Amino acid sequence: MVHKVAGPEIERLISLLAKLPGLGPRSARRAALHLIKKRESLLEPLAASMSETAQKIEICSNCGNVDVLEPCAICRDERRDHTMIVVVEEVGDLWALERAKVTKARYHVLGGVLSPLDGITPQDLNLNQLIERARTNSVCEVLLALNATIEGQSTSHYIMEQLAPCNVKISQLAHGVPVGGELDYLDEGTLAAAVKARKEM
């Protein structure tokens, strides 16, 4: 229990800021002071931006992405590849792939991974919609771009089984040495995968 020293309005702001990932009680207090100091240049625009986002944001009914458009801008974009669906766990993973500009395909956001210990079952994920999308004629390949964690990999296997009746190629991201990575710092699993999947030069 932290001793309250500012007024209730400021304390409420601090306690809400402390719920953001990456901010603890101490840094939330610093952030609140910073906001109060920069009332016109930061506090007011941020309040307006949050309120606008809260009003306008939609979850895309096709792929699970978040956007102010429904369907989202990626699903609407006719220039994107109709033949491949890239399956990711969270919207943040979609953003990471978009930043890297590595694919022109469309996405499918699962909204998590299977985790029996946390009670997350296939019903909790955006899976039925994926199977429906994979059944459409234009789709030839589903790339499972889930995290290389135990949950991510077992979810990949589950999805692979579910997609078996659909007439699509199923792929997953390659494992190996990260570009710029030093062998000395890599775990045995990564090194084993990199050796196994070695390429002739």
Add this chain to the structure above:
Amino acid sequence: MVHKVAGPEIERLISLLAKLPGLGPRSARRAALHLIKKRESLLEPLAASMSETAQKIEICSNCGNVDVLEPCAICRDERRDHTMIVVVEEVGDLWALERAKVTKARYHVLGGVLSPLDGITPQDLNLNQLIERARTNSVCEVLLALNATIEGQSTSHYIMEQLAPCNVKISQLAHGVPVGGELDYLDEGTLAAAVKARKEM
């Protein structure tokens, strides 16, 4: 230049969040996603709290504290000690002293420290009001609780000179070994101060 992947509304939210102390571009993106996921429990309340704070917050004309009341709750509180003023650099320092519950005195927030290199002169600080307050009959002591930095200490000396004509005792925080501190980790300046100000047991 970061590649924009979300819509302009979300990108704007991310770039505003990235201006908070403690959040960089990557953690701002994570924070934005977290807010979008928790629209009802976090995004909407935080937007409302920020907008309320932006509308209601005032800088106390007496002491420079921030509060929704003017004068602030501390200056209004008749139970507080009228005889001492504790001078601090920033509102965060006032909060730290209030959390520690070490004084029932009132405060005076300078809003910074003298720093010729950064162009911060006495005119930029809340100093005239301090001298006026120190002249009132009820005030007997001014405690300079500035940070133990070069700027903090030289500002303390400047304030001491300015307050010389007022009939008040001027004090500063004691230097020494922090409670729970290990000698091995302390700098020479702190150790020298602790030895010089040693106390008989």
